[in-house]
Amino acid sequence: MLLPNILLTGQLYDGYDEEYECPILDEDRVVDELENQMSEGGVIVDYHGCDFFPERWFHIVFVLQADNSVLYKRLETRGYNEKKLKENIQCEIFQVLYEEALASYKEEIVHQLPSNKPEDLEDNINQILKWIEQWIKDHSS
Numbered sequence: 171m172l173l174p175n176i177l178l179t180g181q182l183y184d185g186y187d188e189e190y191e192c193p194i195l196d197e198d199r200v201v202d203e204l205e206n207q208m209s210e211g212g213v214i215v216d217y218h219g220c221d222f223f224p225e226r227w228f229h230i231v232f233v234l235q236a237d238n239s240v241l242y243k244r245l246e247t248r249g250y251n252e253k254k255l256k257e258n259i260q261c262e263i264f265q266v267l268y269e270e271a272l273a274s275y276k277e278e279i280v281h282q283l284p285s286n287k288p289e290d291l292e293d294n295i296n297q298i299l300k301w302i303e304q305w306i307k308d309h310s311s
C-alpha cells in the first residue's frame with residue numbers, strides 16, 4: 171500500500187505546507203481510514219514515517235537508507251527546494267527515521283536496508299520475501 175497515493179486520492183490531508191511544498195497529513199484520519207484493512211493483515215505499508223501508526227499493525231519494519239551523495243542527487247533530481255533538500259540529508263545523517271522506528275516498535279523487529287543501487291532494490295525485495303515466507307511457516311499450524 172503506497173500511503174502517499176492513498177493520502178492524495180482520499181484527501182487525507184489538512185492543508186498545504188508552503189515551506190516544504192507538500193500536503194499536511196491528517197494522521198488521525200489516516201489511521202481511521204486504514205484500520206479495517208490493517209487488522210485483516212497481509213498489508214505492506216510504504217511511508218517515510220511510522221510513529222503515528224499503532225504498534226499492533228506491524229510484525230516487521232524496514233527502514234531504507236541511502237548514502238548521502240546518492241540521496242542528494244536523488245532528491246535534487248526530484249526538484250526539492252534547498253531547505254527541504256538540506257533537512258532531508260540531515261535527517262539521513264542523524265538516522266532520524268531509524269530512531270523513530272526504534273522508539274515506536276520493538277527493537278528486534280526494526281531492520282535497516284541499504285538502498286543505493288538498483289541491485290540493492292533486488293536484494294531488499296528478496297530479503298523481505300524470505301522474511302514473509304518464514305513468518306507464514308512459523309504461524310501456520
Ligand SMILES: Nc1ncnc2c1ncn2[C@@H]1O[C@H](COP(=O)(O)OP(=O)(O)O)[C@@H](O)[C@H]1O
Pocket residue numbers: 218244284285286287288289290291
Ligand atoms: N536502490 C535504488 N537504486 C537506485 N535508484 C533508486 C533506488 N531506490 C530509489 N531509487 C531512485 O529514487 C527514486 C525514488 O525512490 P522511492 O523509493 O520512490 O523513494 P521514496 O520512497 O523515498 O520517496 C526512484 O524513482 C529511483 O530513481
